[in-house]
Amino acid sequence: MDIDALRDNRRRVVGMRETLKKITHGTALHVYIAKDAEARVIEDIATQSQNRSIPIDYVDSMDELGRLCGIEVGAACAALIPERA
DSSP, rough: OOOHHHOOSSEEESSHHHHHHHHHHHHEEEEEEEETTTTHHHHHHHHHHHHHTHHHOOOOEEHHHHHHHOOSSSSSSSOOOOOOO
């Protein structure tokens, strides 16, 4: 798991909408999903990632994923993207 990249807000997006947007636009390099996220929230993320052969890592909890991303709240999912200028 690339923890440094997850903390860099130029190389990641956090949350269902942003993650799904990057997956569908083909810019997501890797997806992270919290194991305790509601199925209805992450179902489309997991399906779209698998359909596009984007690697998925599962994190134990939303709180842990939020901490890994350097935010103070939990996160259901996040994605690594190419670095933005």
